[in-house]
Amino acid sequence: MSIWSRISNAVRGEWLNREIDEELQSHIEEAVAAGRDPREAHRAFGSVMQTRERSHSIRSAKWLESLVSDTRFGWRQLWRNKVSSAAAVLSLALGIGSCVAAFRLIDALLWRPLPIANSSQLYVLSRKMIGLNGRPIEDGYWATPNFKLMRDAVKDQADLIAISDADRTDITWSTDENVERAHVAYVSGNMFSLFGLEPALGRTLYPADDRTYGEAPYAVLSWDYWNHRFGRDPKVLGRPVHIGDQVFQIIGVGPREFTGTEKGTVTDIFLPLSMNRMATEDRADWHRTFVLLKPGVNAATALEPIRQHLSSVNHAFASACSTCYRGETPASIARFLNQTLVFNRGGAGISDLQKEYRRLLGVLGLLVGLVLLIACVNVANMMTAQAAARAQEMALRISIGAGRRRLVQLILMQSALLALIASALGAGFAAWSAPFVLSLVNPPDNPARLDLPADWRVLFFGLALTILVALLLGLLPALRASAVRPVAALKGGEDPHSPRRLMRAAIAIQVAFCVLVLFLSSLFVTSFERLQSRPLGFSTDRLLLLETVAGKGQLPVVWNQTAEALRAAPGVESVAMAGWPILGRIRINSDVSINGAPPSPNPAFFLNVSPGWLSTMKIPLLSGRDFRREDTSPGAAIVNETFAKTYFPGQDPIGRTFQRGTDQPINKIVGVTPDVPDHDLREQNGAVFYVPLNSVDDKSVPEPVSFATFVVHTEAKNPIALADSLRQLVAQRHNGLRVSNVTTQMDLVRDQTVRERMIATLAGFFAVVALLLAGVGLYAVLNYSVLQRRREIGIRMAIGSSRAGIVRIVTVDVFVMIALGGCTGLALGFGAARYITSLFYQVKPTDVDMVALPACAILLAALIATLPAVLRALRTDPTEILRAE
Amino acid sequence: MAKTDALQGSLDLLVLKILSRRPQLHGYAIMAAIANASGDVLRAEEGSLYPALHRMEEAGWIRAEWVKKDTGRRARIYELTAEGKKQLGSEESRWESVSLAINRVLREA
Numbered sequence: 001m002s003i004w005s006r007i008s009n010a011v012r013g014e015w016l017n018r019e020i021d022e023e024l025q026s027h028i029e030e031a032v033a034a035g036r037d038p039r040e041a042h043r044a045f046g047s048v049m050q051t052r053e054r055s056h057s058i059r060s061a062k063w064l065e066s067l068v069s070d071t072r073f074g075w076r077q078l079w080r081n082k083v084s085s086a087a088a089v090l091s092l093a094l095g096i097g098s099c100v101a102a103f104r105l106i107d108a109l110l111w112r113p114l115p116i117a118n119s120s121q122l123y124v125l126s127r128k129m130i131g132l133n134g135r136p137i138e139d140g141y142w143a144t145p146n147f148k149l150m151r152d153a154v155k156d157q158a159d160l161i162a163i164s165d166a167d168r169t170d171i172t173w174s175t176d177e178n179v180e181r182a183h184v185a186y187v188s189g190n191m192f193s194l195f196g197l198e199p200a201l202g203r204t205l206y207p208a209d210d211r212t213y214g215e216a217p218y219a220v221l222s223w224d225y226w227n228h229r230f231g232r233d234p235k236v237l238g239r240p241v242h243i244g245d246q247v248f249q250i251i252g253v254g255p256r257e258f259t260g261t262e263k264g265t266v267t268d269i270f271l272p273l274s275m276n277r278m279a280t281e282d283r284a285d286w287h288r289t290f291v292l293l294k295p296g297v298n299a300a301t302a303l304e305p306i307r308q309h310l311s312s313v314n315h316a317f318a319s320a321c322s323t324c325y326r327g328e329t330p331a332s333i334a335r336f337l338n339q340t341l342v343f344n345r346g347g348a349g350i351s352d353l354q355k356e357y358r359r360l361l362g363v364l365g366l367l368v369g370l371v372l373l374i375a376c377v378n379v380a381n382m383m384t385a386q387a388a389a390r391a392q393e394m395a396l397r398i399s400i401g402a403g404r405r406r407l408v409q410l411i412l413m414q415s416a417l418l419a420l421i422a423s424a425l426g427a428g429f430a431a432w433s434a435p436f437v438l439s440l441v442n443p444p445d446n447p448a449r450l451d452l453p454a455d456w457r458v459l460f461f462g463l464a465l466t467i468l469v470a471l472l473l474g475l476l477p478a479l480r481a482s483a484v485r486p487v488a489a490l491k492g493g494e495d496p497h498s499p500r501r502l503m504r505a506a507i508a509i510q511v512a513f514c515v516l517v518l519f520l521s522s523l524f525v526t527s528f529e530r531l532q533s534r535p536l537g538f539s540t541d542r543l544l545l546l547e548t549v550a551g552k553g554q555l556p557v558v559w560n561q562t563a564e565a566l567r568a569a570p571g572v573e574s575v576a577m578a579g580w581p582i583l584g585r586i587r588i589n590s591d592v593s594i595n596g597a598p599p600s601p602n603p604a605f606f607l608n609v610s611p612g613w614l615s616t617m618k619i620p621l622l623s624g625r626d627f628r629r630e631d632t633s634p635g636a637a638i639v640n641e642t643f644a645k646t647y648f649p650g651q652d653p654i655g656r657t658f659q660r661g662t663d664q665p666i667n668k669i670v671g672v673t674p675d676v677p678d679h680d681l682r683e684q685n686g687a688v689f690y691v692p693l694n695s696v697d698d699k700s701v702p703e704p705v706s707f708a709t710f711v712v713h714t715e716a717k718n719p720i721a722l723a724d725s726l727r728q729l730v731a732q733r734h735n736g737l738r739v740s741n742v743t744t745q746m747d748l749v750r751d752q753t754v755r756e757r758m759i760a761t762l763a764g765f766f767a768v769v770a771l772l773l774a775g776v777g778l779y780a781v782l783n784y785s786v787l788q789r790r791r792e793i794g795i796r797m798a799i800g801s802s803r804a805g806i807v808r809i810v811t812v813d814v815f816v817m818i819a820l821g822g823c824t825g826l827a828l829g830f831g832a833a834r835y836i837t838s839l840f841y842q843v844k845p846t847d848v849d850m851v852a853l854p855a856c857a858i859l860l861a862a863l864i865a866t867l868p869a870v871l872r873a874l875r876t877d878p879t880e881i882l883r884a885e
Numbered sequence: 886m887a888k889t890d891a892l893q894g895s896l897d898l899l900v901l902k903i904l905s906r907r908p909q910l911h912g913y914a915i916m917a918a919i920a921n922a923s924g925d926v927l928r929a930e931e932g933s934l935y936p937a938l939h940r941m942e943e944a945g946w947i948r949a950e951w952v953k954k955d956t957g958r959r960a961r962i963y964e965l966t967a968e969g970k971k972q973l974g975s976e977e978s979r980w981e982s983v984s985l986a987i988n989r990v991l992r993e994a
Binding site: 005006019020022023024026027029030031034044045046050051054055058059 | 911912913914917930931932935936939940942943954956958959960961
């Protein structure tokens with residue numbers, strides 16, 4: 001009974017009426033059967049209709065019933081204009097779905113708290129200082145001895161937790177066979193307990209596991225890794241895993257939700273901090289430091305004293321380092337020691353991915369928001385036009401006593417219906433598109449991984465967005481409709497221009513948003529194109545890269561023999577070796593000292609290569625010669641042009657010498673090559689020198705090489721086809737060499753532009769959508785306006801207006817609006833671009849073509865969109881119009 | 886006309902009382918019962934009886950269900966709920982106190 005029966009009765013109003021009628025009918029029959037006069041029995045009810053209405057309103061929830069009937073009416077309205085309704089729903093669905101997808105990504109990467117206890121009390125410690133190149137930097141990595149001193153210093157107010165990045169590491173589950181890669185993170189022993197993480201199996205790491213190097217070779221798997229690598233096999237406990245030259249024993253599996261603190265990467269294996277050799281080194285800044293305030297400590301008052309305490313400990317530690325500043329001037333030491341410690345909120349984790357994609361996702365959110373707004377304006381325009389066409393009906397409703405509130409409700413229900421259907425479709429789109437965009441984020445062989453749950457956060461956002469859209473769509477038409485003055489409307493229209501004025505303002509808004517989207521997109525697309533077409537100076541064609549490791553190292557002769565064996569393999573044209581591939585992730589700097597002088601402030605980068613590497617990479621020699629077999633490091637060196645210009649300006653570098661540090665042995669320059677981008681396509685070329693892979697110690701004894709990359713030039717077009725056979729060939733030699741990763745030079749170059757490719761693709765897509773929507777909007781408004789002004793156009797034609805005149809009166813105000821909107825959009829674009837210059841490559845917002853491109857695009861779209869309406873206006877037959885009036 | 890006026894405000898009480906004595910009556914039977922028991926002095930008008938029944942139904946005092954009559958037609962019959970019994974008690978005592986008060990006024994005025 002009560003509220004529920006009234007709600008259910010409201011939905012089935014007709015049924016209720018029938019039931020009431022039947023009851024009254026049966027009453028009359030009883031009365032007649034009891035001997036009353038049938039007519040008198042009927043009369044006793046007075047008006048049957050009125051009795052029914054009274055009972056009906058008692059038994060039914062009136063507000064709901066009006067909602068239901070308005071929904072039905074709204075649905076019929078939408079159904080009547082099937083094509084425009086479908087277009088409206090689709091464009092809104094695309095907009096809403098994109099917004100929800102963008103929200104899911106942004107929320108998952110940047111905002112969503114880690115699944116740990118006290119995430120709101122968690123901070124990340126970093127330091128601001130002047131970097132090597134003289135620019136301010138914020139460094140978030142710390143040396144373990146420094147970390148331990150700081151941890152002990154503030155242990156009464158806060159706990160310090162050390163967590164390294166989860167690097168992709170070669171591991172084997174049994175010796176030497178089947179190298180796998182897993183994301184391995186080193187964590188301090190207090191992490192699991194402080195984060196309130198309970199093991200799903202076995203035990204987690206304890207503080208006692210994290211005391212001295214080599215004491216606790218224990219590993220904890222993440223639940224995710226345990227699930228997909230071992231199928232949740234409980235027998236995994238106790239198994240050994242080889243990582244580098246260490247063997248760890250699995251002691252437990254972490255909780256299901258916890259995938260590490262590095263958003264975008266799922267940690268597979270947790271190891272104790274102290275098990276990494278770097279944990280003993282004063283100079284190795286290698287892990288992050290989290291600060292977890294003790295329960296009951298107030299962040300507002302406690303953070304600053306803690307920060308100052310940590311600052312003094314850090315300063316003392318850095319000053320005490322005796323080996324750190326050899327050969328540095330006092331000024332540069334003082335510059336280095338001037339560090340400011342800062343706390344950042346750490347509850348949502350921290351990762352390079354967050355840093356790299358924060359701006360980019362912001363831009364993406366802006367683009368999809370604008371597209372949604374454009375779609376909303378379109379649909380609102382459509383509804384305004386429809387409402388204007390219904391002005392007479394509205395006037396009639398008001399004159400026979402409909403409340404204005406009810407009229408507003410009627411139109412709002414229609415827009416809510418549109419928004420609801422669109423968000424249902426959009427939810428499907430978001431469910432597909434968020435993981436899809438995430439898959440574009442990183443190179444395919446090391447994808448970014450983020451939990452993208454569709455939980456209440458997403459639901460709440462989607463709901464709020466739907467309500468917002470419904471209000472945006474319906475409010476204006478609803479207010480307009482309710483302001484209808486029945487007398488004027490019934491007389492034949494009060495101000496026929498007022499809906500058109502509203503729609504024209506909408507055009508300006510729409511064009512402004514569209515130009516903004518186009519402008520930003522063209523900046524991104526051009527950036528990507530310029531980055532991709534940057535001259536490399538080396539060939540990427542048919543180059544297979546075998547990244548190879550050799551445990552504790554093998555002598556160069558072993559490496560050379562393996563290279564010979566590869567050379568002899570079928571399908572191989574030439575083989576060379578390098579310490580690591582260029583444009584890969586590795587880059588190592590080195591001091592450069594000329595004639596025993598102190599090293600220059602800006603370091604150079606180096607790469608050790610075998611003879612023939614230059615020719616395999618198709619890097620020409622400008623002068624001098626390539627390395628020979630007998631060349632060693634130290635001894636010979638080849639330098640690039642920038643190196644020569646920086647250290648030997650105006651001189652011939654061949655035959656000159658340099659040292660890698662003040663007291664280091666001498667290297668003699670034997671050749672000069674052009675600059676090639678060696679690490680980051682976006683960066684300017686720096687000073688680079690090459691040294692032979694054969695390195696010797698100070699007694700000229702060859703030193704073992706523990707890792708290098710075979711650069712294989714294949715005969716076939718697709719180098720990766722040889723990957724498996726060459727990998728096995730290396731393994732079959734059983735000389736301690738093991739291929740840990742296979743890639744191609746082409747892929748490394750492509751991976752350089754992943755971020756730019758992603759934003760260019762998405763921005764391009766949304767630019768097309770925005771242009772399309774704006775075009776459709778323009779077409780609809782003009783078409784409507786021509787229909788409305790048929791009478792005026794007919795009269796003008798009849799009194800001899802020229803065709804050009806007709807075209808002018810139809811289009812002039814629209815093009816004024818387009819110009820107005822376009823300028824606003826560009827102004828907004830200049831403003832927005834200033835915040836994201838770091839995302840551009842060799843593109844300036846003020847470049848002429850960057851402005852011309854969106855302007856031309858919008859003008860072209862406008863021309864195409866206005867054409868049908870103009871033709872319709874010109875085809876107007878004045879006699880027909882005048883006769884109809 | 887005087888007949889309906891006498892019922893003003895006490896129709897609920899009469900219906901509840903009738904249903905408490907004889908459960909499962911349809912609307913006409915309730916009307917007839919009121920007339921009968923009052924010796925044709927009180928008469929519930931159809932126009933106010935049904936809205937009252939429906940209101941009490943929504944309030945949860947009475948419960949309705951459809952039954953087949955001998956004629957093959959359906960009739961909607963009503964019976965008292967537990968809540969309706971409580972309501973009847975309070976309506977009765979209210980009526981008692983009101984009629985006592987009115988009697989006192991009539992005597993002493």
